[in-house]
Amino acid sequence: MLKTVVRRLLWALPLFLLITFFIFAMFDLASTDPAQRLAGETATPERVEELRREFGLDGSLVSRYGTWVADAVHGDLGTSYVTREQVTTLIGDRWSITLSLSLLALGLSLVIAVPMGIVAALHPRGLSDRFVTMMASVGVSVPAFWLALLLVLLFSVKLGWLPAIGYRPLSAGVGAWFEYLILPMVALGLLGVAAIALQTKGSMMEVLSSDYILAAEAKGLPRRKVIFKHALKNAAIPIVTVLGFRVANLFGGAVLVEAVFAMDGMGSLAVRSTLNADLPVVIGITVITVLMVVAINLAVDMSYLYFDPRTRR
């Protein structure tokens, strides 16, 4: 297992370098001059040049990238051009918001989608199957921001039950934290239901028609045990794989949902920093996101070892 982990991490290195260099190059190609932006409209050319030197913007693309990599290795992701704050501080302050939102949304997707998929698989072509298929189609078609706006109009504006914008940290109390996350969680989480439910259904249907399941039922094992102990575990691999993809998608969806709910998370920070051409922050967010995706893929791979003993060989 350790070998797999190490191999995975080693593979991640070139991925990091490729993606971060790509972003550096993209910013370099854009007609954006961070020094001019920092200095403002009224700055003298000398002031612009001074800022260029201060932020190390006067070197070539390769030398600037090299400097960034060297600093990043030591945990220094640089300083925001706009706020002059450390990128690690900026990200650290916001990471918990996006993580809370993404985890809750993922949890909600699972809680709804897996039972839906199982029920549909148990009654193929039945009412529940048709319902799941229909709901999945709706889920795939509905954009997150549109659902988010509808939820706000109903639960915040019309009923006044839940806040329309904002976020409360866990330190403000679990109740307040959860209250502010309910609508964003639903808006983001329902999107994942379709994919997970359909994957669960398909996977379960395939497993349920296997000989060993027929044998287990013939032996007289209780239906619940057959489904949850024998079938679901074996059907889990494709579901977990889809989950891995979903987590990456959740970060993308969080950008829109955070905007609608005015949550100052990583998504909002990413959008703002991109518009401000704040390269250190954009690249810092990219690094963290790549790290997350690599970690999730690793976790998915590791889960195969649990769900399918053959992969341990």
Add this chain to the structure above:
Amino acid sequence: MRGRFGRQFVVCAVTAGLVLAACGGDDDTGSGGGPGGADAEVDPNGTVRYIFTVPPSLDPALATGTSANLVYDTLLEAREPESGSLLDEPRAGLATSYEFAPDGTYLELQLRDDVTFHDGTPVDAEAVKVNIERQKTLPASVNVVALSSVDRVEVVDPETVRLHLVAGKGAEVPWQLTQSAGMVVSPKALDAGQDIGLDPGDSGSGPYSVVSFTPGQSLVLERVEGERWNPEVGMAKRLELSFVGDQTARLNALRSRDADVVFASHDAYPTVQDLVDQGVAATEFTDEAVGGYGIQWHSTGDMADPLVREAANLAVDRAAICETIMNGQCYLPETTQPLPPAHWAYSDRDDMAPVEFDQDKARELLQEAGIPHPEITISQSPGLVTASYAPAVQADLEEVGFEVNLTSQPYTDAGAAFREGSLQAMSDIPAQPTPDPSIDVNSIYAGGKRLVPEEDLPEFNALADAALDPQLSVSERAEAYGELWKFVGDRYYFMVVAFANFSFPHAPNIGGVQSHNTAAPDLRYVYAEAGG
């Protein structure tokens, strides 16, 4: 066993969360009325949640805008407290009066003798000198140009400070002192090297102190208790400012009472009107709109020909833009000057009429110029109101033969590209409703490099300098700027599309909101009504 517990936990957590959420009520926050004569009673413990822009720094030398006046008092003030209307001349702030020397060589400020910073240091002439010198010399200062007419600062006595002016200039300095250039920070904090941009601590003398600050995102302030030199400000005990970029989210927050005051641009007018009709919000709409929206033309490439620029002005249907895109919350300019008629510097001269919409004539002019299909690149900046009408301008120009490339880039980048001439047009506000035209003329168009081509620069700069003569009266300065706008207007360097309204819809129980007439409301006056 573990799996079942897990499922039960998730179900319980979701249910508990929903119950908690359903039980959670709205925060009791403020309401409105007015220290300046409104009959509502102010809640001295009220909180006002205001969705507006949040500055990137609270250091007056590092960020323009006036939000930092919640913490730092300005030497002079530019607007009427209740309406936010721009005055004809600055009124007292930390300085009780100001006077130019008879020969215009200096500006003398008389300071209050009863104000101290919250750290106990007196607000005196020495503090003013330290601050103005800092604003002029700090490498990163955004106010170097704003104070360029100030040559040196002299302390006459603790309550008197004299700003010696560059010969023939300085009329704009009193107005500049109403902005961030005129904010005064405790010298003690500056000496200590305190990062006042992020944490001002006790370094201000204003009505509020900072509880928390996330640059550009949120600012929470609490009133500094005790006697204040200006009893009209600091009515709310707590102010929570946050930035929400999405207009729909802002208005939803107002509807659901998650915010008390929000900023709305003209495109939200129907929604705001609905909210007012439903009694959910209050706001005032006025004919005295101040936001001048326009297009600047750069005289490079095909736009170097004045006939082409004139054709561009003729081609754009400003009335249609005003009626549709700006929802009728606007009016068309009667002159080419980019100032609203209510501005003190608005010139009454009658030879500055803008061209009428006439696409046939525009085509004729292009033929006459020998450039039937001029190529131009227009920039629009995402998130800015000015981006809303850029596509309409593009369509109108293409109608008469222009080949238009519409690009999207951040405002500062667009400004830089425009100066370099790689953009021939910029969807922009030629002159924001700043207190003194020089703030735009001398800053944004510094040296005229953004507005006028090289050959016209000397005359443009001479006209701009003439308007800075401290020996001119208010009306004489208005006429001097009239000359400048006439010069620019005759050469079609920009076009004012329309003047449009901003609005600051707020909960009906919130008062002191400068709802109109300003794009930069003074937040010090907002308050919540008792029992709201």
